Amino acid sequence: MLTLGIESSCDETGVALYDSQRGLLADVLYSQVALHSEYGGVVPELASRDHLRKTLPLINECMHQADLPLAAIDGIAVTEGPGLIGALLVGSSIAHGLAHALKVPIIGVHHMEGHLLAPMLENNPPEFPFVALLVSGGHTMLVEVRAVGEYYLLGETLDDAAGEAFDKTAKLLGLGYPGGPALAKLATSGNSDRYKFPRPMTNRPGLDFSFSGLKTHTRTLWQKLATDNQQENAAIKADIAAGFEHAVAQTLLIKCRRALQQTNCPRLVIAGGVGANQYLRETLLAEADKQNWEIYYPRLAFCTDNGAMIAYAGNLRLLAGQTDNTGIRGLPRWPLEQLNPPGQQ
Numbered sequence: 001m002l003t004l005g006i007e008s009s010c011d012e013t014g015v016a017l018y019d020s021q022r023g024l025l026a027d028v029l030y031s032q033v034a035l036h037s038e039y040g041g042v043v044p045e046l047a048s049r050d051h052l053r054k055t056l057p058l059i060n061e062c063m064h065q066a067d068l069p070l071a072a073i074d075g076i077a078v079t080e081g082p083g084l085i086g087a088l089l090v091g092s093s094i095a096h097g098l099a100h101a102l103k104v105p106i107i108g109v110h111h112m113e114g115h116l117l118a119p120m121l122e123n124n125p126p127e128f129p130f131v132a133l134l135v136s137g138g139h140t141m142l143v144e145v146r147a148v149g150e151y152y153l154l155g156e157t158l159d160d161a162a163g164e165a166f167d168k169t170a171k172l173l174g175l176g177y178p179g180g181p182a183l184a185k186l187a188t189s190g191n192s193d194r195y196k197f198p199r200p201m202t203n204r205p206g207l208d209f210s211f212s213g214l215k216t217h218t219r220t221l222w223q224k225l226a227t228d229n230q231q232e233n234a235a236i237k238a239d240i241a242a243g244f245e246h247a248v249a250q251t252l253l254i255k256c257r258r259a260l261q262q263t264n265c266p267r268l269v270i271a272g273g274v275g276a277n278q279y280l281r282e283t284l285l286a287e288a289d290k291q292n293w294e295i296y297y298p299r300l301a302f303c304t305d306n307g308a309m310i311a312y313a314g315n316l317r318l319l320a321g322q323t324d325n326t327g328i329r330g331l332p333r334w335p336l337e338q339l340n341p342p343g344q345q
């Protein structure tokens with residue numbers, strides 16, 4: 001079965017073709033970073049309009065890359081939520097129009113299911129069950145994944161998501177948008193031990209997270225330390241960035257360790273945009289080495305938003321005979337635990 005996947009939940013338009021026999025045949029992405037950067041963050045209305053401009057050309061590019069006609073498509077998968085409502089509705093409208101024209105089934109995919117199944121696109125995919133750390137701009141969750149569609153929430157953030165904390169901290173340090181990669185880059189030249197940062201919620205039991213205090217701590221620290229000397233400021237900022245990045249990574253590590261102990265499962269999957277963070281990857285890999293965990297990351301391009309993960313997740317559900325008859329829709333909020341295994345609506 002050849003599935004066309006469309007992702008448009010936030011600031012990236014992703015389109016991909018996944019075939020259940022031959023694997024990933026094409027994958028194209030358009031990032032709106034340049035569009036939003038002058039505003040310091042994602043402007044939802046501009047995001048919707050840009051998805052509208054880019055989705056059809058990207059579908060054409062994808063078919064061209066795979067050297068296949070539109071008529072070869074057997075089914076369409078589109079991100080239905082969670083995400084920005086306007087952006088989701090653009091993807092859903094185009095997907096439904098195309099499904100109607102081609103007379104093929106369509107399935108709405110949960111964006112976070114796409115992220116947590118992204119490592120399945122790699123050569124050495126994890127076996128079930130596994131624990132997934134989902135760390136993106138909108139979510140921070142630990143999920144026990146017993147099978148596709150069997151997701152048990154172990155813990156989540158009570159306030160800011162990890163990616164959101166990276167983005168807001170980067171903004172207050174004047175690093176612009178997108179903040180996560182910019183802050184990570186600056187952190188490589190900083191000294192993480194120069195200032196003390198808390199590891200929020202690690203000294204009490206449980207698997208929930210909270211990152212807003214860390215962000216406030218960083219703001220207060222920066223306001224206290226900022227000087228009139230630009231050179232000194234640059235060094236302080238790099239040390240703050242490194243301290244902040246280490247605090248987030250160590251906090252995530254402590255909770256992952258706890259989650260694997262609690263579930264008695266030695267397999268960890270890292271997914272979502274913050275999974276692209278090099279220091280976090282190194283920290284978790286080093287621990288995996290020590291503890292004999294198996295650890296799985298999608299390639300960097302599949303950590304952040306992409307069409308391939310949506311095509312893959314949708315393909316599994318379409319193959320099981322699942323389709324949507326809900327019409328065009330976008331679900332800004334959609335709890336992951338509401339999903340069922342493929343084939344069960």
Ligand code: KG4
Pocket residue numbers: 010135136137138139162163164166167178179180181184272273274275276277278303304305
């Ligand atoms: O999964 P994603 O592409 O989109 C959402 O579904 O949110 O994640 C985007 C988030 C942003 O907050 C971005 O700053 C963060 O992932 N991010 C990073 C890095 N690359 C992306 N955070 C830290 N270090 C990075 N290298």
Ligand code: ZN
Pocket residue numbers: 111115136137272273304305
């Ligand atoms: Zn995402």
